Amino acid sequence: MVGRQQPFDALLSRRAMLKQTAALTAALGVTLRFTPHAWAADHPAMGTFPTGASGDTVNIAASVPRTGTYAVQGEDELKSWQLAVEHINIGDPLLQKIAPKVKKGLLGKKVNLLVADSAAKPNQAVQEQQRFINENKIILMTGSTSSAVAVALNHFAQREKILYVTGISGSNDTTGKDCVRYSFRQNFYGETAANAIGPVLVKQFGKNRKAAFMTPDYTYGHTVTKSVNEYLSKNAGWQMVTNQVSPLGTQDFSQYLTNIANSGAEFLINVNWGRDAVLSIQQAKQFGILPKMTLVVPYQLPFLAKETGPELTAGVYAATDFWWTLEDKYPLAKMFVEAFYKKYNYRPEWGANNAYMSFAIWARMVSEASSFYPPDIIKQYEKGITFPSTVGEVHFRPQNHQLVRPVVIVRGKAPRDMKHNEDYWEVVEVVPGESLMQKPDAFGCSLGEYT
């Protein structure tokens, strides 16, 4: 039955339409504001999204070396990741300085950190992360104290569409030829280290000097050695008289040191890292190479001075990411050092700072994007907005996902100058990051797709 027809303007008057539209908009606005999962419906499923972000807890995972050559540095990173997660979950004031929109937890969810030992082996790290993806639906990966692991996890992250923030990784390749859309690096690397420490070395020691290099045989070692050698040879005529390449995990460096002892070098530029660096420096002393040659550590490792003893690092120049006395310069550094010291009873070195900052930055990006959808978070990073950190104002370079941040040049203190048993280094210079970096396309970075 057809009822009596009403005039058209009575059914849908302009006023009524405006009222209904306003009501609908308001309702939608309220819904979006108070329903945190609203974004899940707007985006297609990818990686572990939206399953990984659907409960009241989100899982993130670290595959970090707890055994092997890099175990000491890995354990230190882990402590700081745990501290950062704790700070995210309680909405600590330090974390809120970096990520102001983080309250308690992230977008109303508790963050849970899962951990596995990678032994600094790429295959092991990838397998562990695959297991975490399958079993725990993790939404963020981290962990690397070796660039070989970082590069492997980079490509894995891109394939699986899971975000990855690197742990320690010094290779140019990590945000160079092996960069990916899904990975971000906080810390300094070979090129910035070389461009920061190079001028200091030239100013201190002059031109046309002879240097012997010690290089670990993987991407980190080769790229750092290349960057440092290029800077010194092009800008000051330094000559690389020998480059001793050793496998990761070498215990006895006598063969390499013998070659260096007979090379006529004046400087020993040691790119080795972790226990390899400690052992090679100790053994260089046994062979009389130190103090005959001047030791330079272009990519400093946490706990170097503690392990070798300050006698061996006294006067040594090194480039680093963070040293705890920066607390006198940066308020956030002071807050971080105090928080770390309170929890672990020692002062953090740069691996710990890097770990804390990488999680804090991720929390910032997620909370600013107000989304767990990976491309939303990536785009938030790529806005390149400046934000505060433990080393001042920093921002990400959108073209290769590298944080633009200062490099810190330190010089080892002699035991008599140390005020206490952790006062190993003095900060010589904090070099702003922008000028240290290569051109965005110089190292062959092609980020790949969002989806």
Add this chain to the structure above:
Amino acid sequence: MINWPTFVSQLFNGLVLGALLALISSGLTIIYGMLGVLNLAHGAMFMLGGYAGWLAYTQTNSFIIAVLAGSIFVMLVGVVMERLIIRHFYSRPHEDQLLVTFGLGIVFVEAVRFCFGSLSKAVSAPAGLVGITPLGFMFYPTYRLALLGIVGVALIALYLVLYRTRIGMVVRAGIEDSAMVDALGIDVYKIFMLVFGIGAMAAGFAGIVNAPVVSIAPDVGESILVQTFVVVVIGGVGSFPGAVLGGLIAGEIISITSMFNPGYSYVMLFVAMTLVLVLRPYGLLGTAARE
């Protein structure tokens, strides 16, 4: 073109490394030769020797006491391990023996990591052996020269025990044919315990005398275990002279190759092992009877 001072220096490096490998390998090889057990915890015992010695050193500041402590402690660990665990595996398949010793190795390493952390621990060389010694054609770390003598004396002592004593005679007979030794009325299980203790002590001794050269960490035995296996394969499984010869060959291969290209030094070591396996499957001084 060969740089002769470097060449001679590398020969010396090879000798020192080789002597150390010989000592560790001799422990591994006599255990395998007599007991038929491939002890994958041998590297961990090398590490335990270092830590026990380091602990003694921190308490007494005496290197000699550190060496005694490292050796005796690991010997005791070896004896207890043999009595409580290993002897239950003599009649079980080789796979089980490998698994149990592998597991024990992990337990030792992680127990040490739990107690002392992963940071390196340094043991100083005795006061008179610190520094470098001019040899005319080169300078060489004094302690490394001394290490050559220390390991040499230890190897001679081991040789005398194995070849000049009645117990040694029984051990060697046991390596050849333990069933026959048992049939002759000798308590072969006591000898097994003794051999395991001596083999472990060799690793522990090597661990502490090497500590002033390579500061110790929980993983220090991991890479040395691989090299030790290569030495045993080259020298001949179960052969004490084979372990010494294999050790010296391995040390020289690693050192001399690294003079030309360090990246190939371990490749060449495995090439040598492969050649030995192809040409003399039982090793340079091994025999088929010891299979």
